[in-house]
Amino acid sequence: MKHVRVAVVGAGVVGLSTAVCIAEALPHCSVTLLAEKFSPDTTSDGAAGILWPVTLPDIPLERQRSWLKDSFDHLLAIAQSQHSPEAGVMLSSGWTIFKEVPANKKPHFSDLVIGFRNMTDNEMKRFPDHKFGHAFTTLKCECSSYLLWLEKRFRKAGGQVEKRKVNSLQELSNSYDIIVNCSGLGSKTLVGDSEVYPVRGQVLKVEAPWLKHFIRDGDGKTYIYPGIHSVTIGGTRQEDDWRLEVDKGDTQGILERCSQLEPSLSKAKVLSEWVGLRPSRKCPRVEREVVRLQGRSVPVVHNYGHGAWGVTLAWGTAQDALGLVRNASMK
Ligand SMILES: Cc1cc2nc3c(=O)[nH]c(=O)nc-3n(C[C@H](O)[C@H](O)[C@H](O)COP(=O)(O)OP(=O)(O)OC[C@H]3O[C@@H](n4cnc5c(N)ncnc54)[C@H](O)[C@@H]3O)c2cc1C
Numbered sequence: 234m235k236h237v238r239v240a241v242v243g244a245g246v247v248g249l250s251t252a253v254c255i256a257e258a259l260p261h262c263s264v265t266l267l268a269e270k271f272s273p274d275t276t277s278d279g280a281a282g283i284l285w286p287v288t289l290p291d292i293p294l295e296r297q298r299s300w301l302k303d304s305f306d307h308l309l310a311i312a313q314s315q316h317s318p319e320a321g322v323m324l325s326s327g328w329t330i331f332k333e334v335p336a337n338k339k340p341h342f343s344d345l346v347i348g349f350r351n352m353t354d355n356e357m358k359r360f361p362d363h364k365f366g367h368a369f370t371t372l373k374c375e376c377s378s379y380l381l382w383l384e385k386r387f388r389k390a391g392g393q394v395e396k397r398k399v400n401s402l403q404e405l406s407n408s409y410d411i412i413v414n415c416s417g418l419g420s421k422t423l424v425g426d427s428e429v430y431p432v433r434g435q436v437l438k439v440e441a442p443w444l445k446h447f448i449r450d451g452d453g454k455t456y457i458y459p460g461i462h463s464v465t466i467g468g469t470r471q472e473d474d475w476r477l478e479v480d481k482g483d484t485q486g487i488l489e490r491c492s493q494l495e496p497s498l499s500k501a502k503v504l505s506e507w508v509g510l511r512p513s514r515k516c517p518r519v520e521r522e523v524v525r526l527q528g529r530s531v532p533v534v535h536n537y538g539h540g541a542w543g544v545t546l547a548w549g550t551a552q553d554a555l556g557l558v559r560n561a562s563m564k
């Protein structure tokens with residue numbers, strides 16, 4: 234019996250993951266996904282999609298480790314199943330290299346990824362500008378495939394999909410009992426959160442099928458992530474920059490910086506250039522509040538502000554959001 238009506242706003246990797254978790258786990262809820270933009274037009278679509286063992290400043294360590302672990306386990310199971318090519322999820326091994334030895338000797342995530350170790354002096358020889366590195370295996374999740382795969386899974390679980398812009402949560406208060414806010418950068422206006430800001434990122438896709446390992450500079454500005462059909466190289470991190478146009482100067486900078494780490498990239502053909510705005514916030518906001526909308530008290534579950542790491546954190550934060558929705562739906 235479906236008697237609780239849930240609206241999930243946002244069809245990026247966060248909204249779709251959250252919608253799937255709710256539709257599959259809570260049979261007493263009917264779930265509608267509402268979004269202005271769907272794949273291939275979301276920020277998530279262009280993300281390199283590497284699962285990066287990030288450390289967030291203000292979230293208790295145990296909670297962020299469980300976000301990472303839930304995401305990692307979920308995507309690892311897909312990568313090792315028959316769904317891997319359709320879902321666009323693969324294992325990815327490589328190196329993260331540092332110009333200075335990081336202060337943190339043993340990062341908290343070393344047991345969450347696979348085969349974490351320090352790089353050997355021999356391995357470091359090819360990176361003469363860098364002093365130190367980590368080698369490990371993680372996952373890469375290509376959202377241009379993954380979002381469609383999640384949407385299919387959502388519909389199979391009985392979910393409804395509606396393309397529409399939501400101008401205020403008021404609009405939804407008559408038709409839904411619980412509202413889940415996964416609107417990314419849209420939260421800036423939709424929920425009036427002034428802590429959310431864009432961090433512009435430009436990446437290129439290149440044809441270089443000979444590259445099989447990722448290389449990431451610890452400063453986060455330069456990275457090379459081989460994928461299923463192409464290699465994503467980047468990048469830029471421009472705060473409060475709303476430009477969605479490709480910047481040719483950025484393209485040049487990316488090619489130069491990446492070729493310095495991986496000289497063969499000078500032989501790679503550029504297939505596409507892409508810009509996205511990371512929905513940044515000091516930390517993602519995953520919490521419930523009760524909002525008075527047109528005289529009714531409506532539970533609103535927030536799940537936005539994943540910044541540079543939405544693909545990494547999507548499944549883990551979706552599990553938390555599911556717990557909040559489950560709780561609200563029992564009342
Ligand atoms: C260059 C670049 C590289 C990246 N690489 C990685 C990476 O390697 N690993 C990683 O983990 N992350 C990466 N990211 C970050 C990742 O892309 C984001 O964190 C993630 O896409 C955020 O997902 P989201 O679902 O919150 O937002 P989005 O994908 O932006 O989706 C937001 C959704 O909300 C909808 N919406 C918003 N407002 C409204 C409204 N008012 N009404 C209706 N619908 C609305 C939109 O239409 C859309 O459907 C990268 C980002 C960039 C820019």
Ligand SMILES: *[C@@H]1O[C@H](CO)[C@@H](O)[C@H](O)[C@H]1NC(C)=O
Pocket residue numbers: 334338351
């Ligand atoms: C890895 O390198 C760091 C920094 O030099 C060092 O403190 C740590 O002990 C090393 N770990 C292992 C397992 O060798």
Ligand SMILES: *[C@@H]1O[C@H](CO)[C@@H](O)[C@H](O)[C@H]1NC(C)=O
Pocket residue numbers: 556557560
């Ligand atoms: C559920 O709601 C109750 C009462 O608001 C709260 O005490 C409890 O911690 C909540 N549980 C979860 C998982 O959010």
Ligand SMILES: CC(=O)N[C@H]1CO[C@H](CO)[C@@H](O)[C@@H]1O
Pocket residue numbers: 401402403414423424425426522524533
């Ligand atoms: C319409 C709207 O803004 N709804 C709520 C979403 O969350 C924000 C931020 O906490 C609330 O202030 C809004 O009322």
